[in-house]
Amino acid sequence: AKLAADTKCSDAAALAGAAYKGSTLGETIKLMVGKIGENISVGKAAAYTNANGFVGCYVHHDGKKAAIVSVKTTGDQAKAVAMLKELSMHIVFSNPVALSRAEIDADKVQREREIYLEEVKSKPADIQEKIVAGKLSAFYAQWVLPEQRWFADESKTVQQALEAEL
16 A cells, blocks of 8 residues: 555556565565465555645555545645645544534434433533533544544644644
């Protein structure tokens, strides 16, 4: 995955021909197939571009998790690429499920609301809704990417960090 990201190969054949550890990835795969006896191949590869901004990615050290992000910006390329790598790292770390509150399943939100209402039923009626609203905000902050706490600076949300850097 890292080689594909670094070389920006647009298909499996191009990736197989990419330089890898003194040879090509295709030759390295053939050697591995001979050693371990398992059929290994490059299934798919794609390259992503953004004419109005930048694309960034991060592959976790275990090689099992990765994220690709694309943003529209006219900002400095070096700064944007660094920020997009951090954003990709944040996504791998925090595993958000949505880009906006509207993308969260309404039934799930309703179940959470009912749980919170049950928790605060002993409180005065005039403050119950305020408490539930606060708990729902915390729920959204856990699952909605722009509302999550930025992993590099907990005093900011992801949205605030992006706006400050891009």
